[in-house]
Amino acid sequence: MNYYDKNVKEILEEQSIDIKKGLSTEEVLKRQEQYGMNELREKKKKTMLQLFLSQFNDFLVIILLIAATISIVLGIVEGHGLVDGIIILAIVILNSILGVVQEQRANNALAALKKMSSPMAKVIRNGKPVEIKSQELTVGDIVLLETGDYVAADIRLLESTNLRSDESALTGESTSVEKDASKVLKEGTLLADRVNSVYMSTLITYGKGKGIVYSIGMETEIGKIATMLDAVEEGKTPLQKTIDVFAKKLGIICIVVSLVVFGLGLLQGKELFDIFLTAIALAVAAIPEGLTAVITVVLALGMQRMVKRHAIIKNLSTVETLGQATVICSDKTGTLTQNEMTVRKVYDLTNEYDVSGNGYALKGEILFKNKKMELNANLTKILEVCLLCNDAKIESADKVLGDPTEGALLVLAAKGGYSLEDLDEQYPQLNEYTFDSTRKMMTSINKVGDKNLVLTKGACDQMINQCDRILIDGEVVKITKKHIDKILSQNEKYSENAYRVLGFAYKETDTPEADDLEQNLIFVGLTAMIDPPRTEARDAIALCHKAGIRVMMITGDHLTTAKAIATELNILKPGHIALSGEDTRNMTEEEFEDAIMHCDVFARSTPADKIRIVEILQKNDQVVAMTGDGVNDAPALKQAEIGVAMGITGTEVSKEASNMILTDDNFASIVSAIEEGRVIYSNIRKFTIYLVSCNIGEILIILVAMIFSNFFGGYIPLVAIHLLWINLMTDSFPAFALGMEEGEPGIMDEAPRDTKEQLLNKPTLIKVLIQGLGLMLAALVSFKIGLVLEGASLAQARTMIFVTVIFGELFRTYSARSETDFIVQSNPFSNKAVNYSVFLSIGLLALLVYVPLFANVFSIEKLTFVEAIIAIVLGFIPMLFGEATKFLKSK
Numbered sequence: 001m002n003y004y005d006k007n008v009k010e011i012l013e014e015q016s017i018d019i020k021k022g023l024s025t026e027e028v029l030k031r032q033e034q035y036g037m038n039e040l041r042e043k044k045k046k047t048m049l050q051l052f053l054s055q056f057n058d059f060l061v062i063i064l065l066i067a068a069t070i071s072i073v074l075g076i077v078e079g080h081g082l083v084d085g086i087i088i089l090a091i092v093i094l095n096s097i098l099g100v101v102q103e104q105r106a107n108n109a110l111a112a113l114k115k116m117s118s119p120m121a122k123v124i125r126n127g128k129p130v131e132i133k134s135q136e137l138t139v140g141d142i143v144l145l146e147t148g149d150y151v152a153a154d155i156r157l158l159e160s161t162n163l164r165s166d167e168s169a170l171t172g173e174s175t176s177v178e179k180d181a182s183k184v185l186k187e188g189t190l191l192a193d194r195v196n197s198v199y200m201s202t203l204i205t206y207g208k209g210k211g212i213v214y215s216i217g218m219e220t221e222i223g224k225i226a227t228m229l230d231a232v233e234e235g236k237t238p239l240q241k242t243i244d245v246f247a248k249k250l251g252i253i254c255i256v257v258s259l260v261v262f263g264l265g266l267l268q269g270k271e272l273f274d275i276f277l278t279a280i281a282l283a284v285a286a287i288p289e290g291l292t293a294v295i296t297v298v299l300a301l302g303m304q305r306m307v308k309r310h311a312i313i314k315n316l317s318t319v320e321t322l323g324q325a326t327v328i329c330s331d332k333t334g335t336l337t338q339n340e341m342t343v344r345k346v347y348d349l350t351n352e353y354d355v356s357g358n359g360y361a362l363k364g365e366i367l368f369k370n371k372k373m374e375l376n377a378n379l380t381k382i383l384e385v386c387l388l389c390n391d392a393k394i395e396s397a398d399k400v401l402g403d404p405t406e407g408a409l410l411v412l413a414a415k416g417g418y419s420l421e422d423l424d425e426q427y428p429q430l431n432e433y434t435f436d437s438t439r440k441m442m443t444s445i446n447k448v449g450d451k452n453l454v455l456t457k458g459a460c461d462q463m464i465n466q467c468d469r470i471l472i473d474g475e476v477v478k479i480t481k482k483h484i485d486k487i488l489s490q491n492e493k494y495s496e497n498a499y500r501v502l503g504f505a506y507k508e509t510d511t512p513e514a515d516d517l518e519q520n521l522i523f524v525g526l527t528a529m530i531d532p533p534r535t536e537a538r539d540a541i542a543l544c545h546k547a548g549i550r551v552m553m554i555t556g557d558h559l560t561t562a563k564a565i566a567t568e569l570n571i572l573k574p575g576h577i578a579l580s581g582e583d584t585r586n587m588t589e590e591e592f593e594d595a596i597m598h599c600d601v602f603a604r605s606t607p608a609d610k611i612r613i614v615e616i617l618q619k620n621d622q623v624v625a626m627t628g629d630g631v632n633d634a635p636a637l638k639q640a641e642i643g644v645a646m647g648i649t650g651t652e653v654s655k656e657a658s659n660m661i662l663t664d665d666n667f668a669s670i671v672s673a674i675e676e677g678r679v680i681y682s683n684i685r686k687f688t689i690y691l692v693s694c695n696i697g698e699i700l701i702i703l704v705a706m707i708f709s710n711f712f713g714g715y716i717p718l719v720a721i722h723l724l725w726i727n728l729m730t731d732s733f734p735a736f737a738l739g740m741e742e743g744e745p746g747i748m749d750e751a752p753r754d755t756k757e758q759l760l761n762k763p764t765l766i767k768v769l770i771q772g773l774g775l776m777l778a779a780l781v782s783f784k785i786g787l788v789l790e791g792a793s794l795a796q797a798r799t800m801i802f803v804t805v806i807f808g809e810l811f812r813t814y815s816a817r818s819e820t821d822f823i824v825q826s827n828p829f830s831n832k833a834v835n836y837s838v839f840l841s842i843g844l845l846a847l848l849v850y851v852p853l854f855a856n857v858f859s860i861e862k863l864t865f866v867e868a869i870i871a872i873v874l875g876f877i878p879m880l881f882g883e884a885t886k887f888l889k890s891k
Helices: 008-015 025-035 048-054 059-078 082-103 109-116 221-231 238-267 272-286 289-308 316-322 332-336 377-388 404-415 460-466 481-496 537-546 559-568 589-597 607-619 631-639 652-657 667-707 720-730 732-738 762-788 794-815 832-850 852-857 865-874 876-890
Strands: 120-125 128-133 142-146 154-166 203-215 311-313 327-330 342-347 352-355 366-368 393-396 399-401 429-433 441-448 451-458 467-472 475-478 500-508 521-530 550-554 577-580 599-603 624-628 642-646 660-662
Touching (some): 008 154, 059 082, 142 154, 221 607, 289 311, 327 332, 332 559, 377 404, 377 467, 377 521, 441 460, 451 460, 460 521, 550 559, 589 607, 607 624, 624 667, 660 667, 667 720, 667 732, 720 794, 762 865, 794 832, 794 876, 832 852
Parallel strands (some): 327 550
Antiparallel strands (some): 311 660, 342 352, 352 366, 393 399, 429 441, 500 521
């Protein structure tokens, strides 16, 4: 239901409402029964149990569960394998708990929307004004509005007096919107242009009004956003998708190899029990049990580093996804700009002056050709109007009480040398004419020295008609058509560059109480203001372009303003286009998609437009980071792979819907986060190759030993408990350390990696296979030596291969620190975390081998000095194979 295209009489008749009496108590109850309460509903969330069970919907986890079940059953029946099964089960449960903790980021976006709703509302019921809880509002209620009120529902205005509303959080409009109840608009008028309506969660900044509620709860514009938030499903990140694909491939390999081994076992006439034990060992060998834990910890450490760079990451996977971002869709107001109106130009009818400084900070000067100017007669009068014809108050460098435009004028007066303190005492106000939308002017009559001055500001094209003189070079002269044309030309020039322009006039009077003083005025000049770009945003955008990241501005503001800011920040590239919502309304889906792929600026956007744009970019294989601070940004923040909210100016709704919050509201912090994300992904690649090559080596050890069973005495070289120790305790610590490597030089000079690029692509898999072969070769040589040495036993041979595999992995850690540079090209011991992890793993190995209690559990035994030296020296072979892969690549 919309009433913006109907007049007041039609609305009241349709709703059967008397504007003076409002609804009766009986009618309120009837309508509440029909329309429900004025509340936002939440979608039912998953329980902790449902989240926990969903963690088991994973191919590798299912394989491990089957292996654990078989192992436990065999352990109960045969007395062997029970410990292995319990350990495997414990690993699965631990990983599932970690997954639940990651997913249990409660989505409080709707709760935040509820908080934004006004807690109380003033209405007329039974012919009397009363204050009620906003939840009790219903369709047809007559609501009273005044300065400072939060709007509690969507309301069609019936009466308005100088009413202005701050809708920046809902529409992206950077200045408060002038409202006019008398307007009847065309059907299809955009939300941001509906000047005869006000909306839930917006703020009345000026004037007063009366209106009728036409939408409540989920039917309001805020409610529609809440519905979109519910409808948006958070998809998997690129890293999660890559690991899922890899896991399935690894699982299939595991099954195929297990079937091959099972068949070989049957052909070789082995006991069914032994074949099952071998299959379990293979399942454990194939699956990098520590990978999830290592990725989780490395991403968590990345989150901590991000905090130091002014970014709070809400879920772990976002850390890595940032490094893959190809497009940043940025809101304009409060993100690329300061959301603080600032006067940039002053025109005194002779010269144009620049104004330095930004926002509501009082630092800055009025400059002519980059030099500070002494105030002339025109500038003095302009600043007096700015100072005294003004209802705003500057509370701090980033906050104004009242209209932002008036705040900007106060700041200009302060930059011109005027004090903002004790204005009522210094310049007593004798009379005022408040602003209204018909006159488009505001006037204050003040005592300045011994004179009564009429001080007026307003829309230039309206106000100039009330002026019969102008002040030029300190002299008041009669206004001519030539003067008027020159003033209007300057006004148009500023408007074309997206400035908000105000004209200024004055006169002296002996009758300050009169009500007809806004005529025969003396025109003195113009000011041009804008919500300026953040000073650091230009450099941040240049860095994005250097890193191959496209920046796109999506805003609810006007196209002219958006283009001006985009041009100043170098967002709008040559050959690319700037569009508004109106331009795209009649486009086909194909035309819209093509336009978006070549569009750098999209103005007058709605929440639905933002989601649609993000979806089109995602359809074209883009990884989207969406920044914003308003309620209107929340659905798109949730839809994008990376939703970035502003910590200072951002609404609670946008923060809850996002993946990342900037604590300094600085666009440049996004670039820092992207750089950190790239470093983290590079490190994830390093330790994934490291871990998976170990798994490949373990599979080959068991497979080759099975194929050449007679050569190795018919024994399985390593059983499940050995492989679990290697995968979890030996490999995990160095993998953590590899995750703490510093970034390679020039990481931000590269284009974002292809979204289709696999974590383990074909060239990488070849490297992994070669390194796995090196591990297999060293391990089986060690196992064979252990079997043939004097006093040989299976326990001795297993101890030797166990030691060789562990040292092989530890030595290979130093090779894995770089995918391209050889060990000799840099200091191999510069990463202290790697050194500590190697020493720790060696210490734990010594405990296992030389403490009988642990040795018995693992079915291993002490090694002689010679045996230990042989096992350790063989451990250098995998490292050499790792270095060889770099040599081949460098060739």
